[in-house]
Amino acid sequence: MNFRFLGRSGLKVSEISFGNWLTHGSQVEEDAALACVKAALDTGITTFDTADVYAGTKAEAVLGRALKGQRREGYDQNDRGLSRKHIIESIHGSLRRLQTDYVDLYQAHRFDAETPLEETMLAFADIVRQGKALYIGVSEWTAEQITAGAKLARELHVPFVSNQPQYSMLWRVIESKVVPASDAEGMGQIVWSPLAKGVLTGKYQPGQPPPADTRAATKQGAMFMTSFMTDDVLTRVQQLKPLAKEAGLSLAQLSIAWVLQNKSVSSAIIGATRPEQVLDNVKATGVKLDADLLRRIDAIIGPVVERDPGQTSSPDRRP
Numbered sequence: 001m002n003f004r005f006l007g008r009s010g011l012k013v014s015e016i017s018f019g020n021w022l023t024h025g026s027q028v029e030e031d032a033a034l035a036c037v038k039a040a041l042d043t044g045i046t047t048f049d050t051a052d053v054y055a056g057t058k059a060e061a062v063l064g065r066a067l068k069g070q071r072r073e074g075y076d077q078n079d080r081g082l083s084r085k086h087i088i089e090s091i092h093g094s095l096r097r098l099q100t101d102y103v104d105l106y107q108a109h110r111f112d113a114e115t116p117l118e119e120t121m122l123a124f125a126d127i128v129r130q131g132k133a134l135y136i137g138v139s140e141w142t143a144e145q146i147t148a149g150a151k152l153a154r155e156l157h158v159p160f161v162s163n164q165p166q167y168s169m170l171w172r173v174i175e176s177k178v179v180p181a182s183d184a185e186g187m188g189q190i191v192w193s194p195l196a197k198g199v200l201t202g203k204y205q206p207g208q209p210p211p212a213d214t215r216a217a218t219k220q221g222a223m224f225m226t227s228f229m230t231d232d233v234l235t236r237v238q239q240l241k242p243l244a245k246e247a248g249l250s251l252a253q254l255s256i257a258w259v260l261q262n263k264s265v266s267s268a269i270i271g272a273t274r275p276e277q278v279l280d281n282v283k284a285t286g287v288k289l290d291a292d293l294l295r296r297i298d299a300i301i302g303p304v305v306e307r308d309p310g311q312t313s314s315p316d317r318r319p
Helices: 030-042 054-067 084-096 119-131 145-156 178-184 196-201 219-224 231-238 241-246 250-259 277-282 291-304
Strands: 004-005 013-015 104-108 133-139 158-161 188-192 265-268
Touching: 004 158, 004 250, 030 054, 084 104, 084 119, 084 250, 104 241, 119 133, 119 145, 133 145, 145 178, 145 277, 196 250, 231 291, 241 250, 241 291, 250 265, 250 277
Parallel strands: 104 133, 133 158, 158 188, 188 265
Antiparallel strands: 004 013
């Protein structure tokens, strides 16, 4: 089954829809109607047309029984992106799984070029007004996308407060454009991968295979870490260890503290496979790194830092 956008909206519909105007509840027996709907679902049809005037409401009742137990959310091509359908279904699913009535912050993960920004922001505004989220934010949006989203948020009178980008000593692509745009709109950064996917812990050695129990040792992990796993990068990371020791910190603590020196960063996201890692990493909070130490860090890793703002992007899939 192929799918098309419905007009300029972010809603996708199957090229073939199934209608039950002249059949269900009147011309065919219910067993045959149920079989037809099942066949439609099996072929990939996700768009069904009915109305209360069809067979005096009987058509709706038949279709309801035929679709009972079928998932509406997560069933078709709308199970991604920032269309109104997906946003509304997603917040309901999240609240159900989290066993809560609302979340404090609800963020748009990646920009969706397939959906008009107005549709996305209006859906988020409705969620805020319904009390299902208190604030809204984004993740990995460009400076231009952030500015456009903030303008609509002001018009809709909803709190647009955060951006969630990748940021670390080695990955600074947000500094030249995204951070100034966010600052201008009063948005804070909640950064992910402050340890550069674990490279800034110092556990990877140049010229040696990654330890067996690490992310880089897996096929999927290695795929996302290619740019960080060169001998040049790993050698320079090892040279940071004496600086961390001098500051009374582990290399991981130094790396997280470095991120938090940026006044535009509100929070740094850490992950852990052991409780001890959490206890170690949180010691970075409140640490102040002096200007000389920051300059020495830059002198070591400056040549391998990624700064290209073009690295902040989302796929454009709309034909």
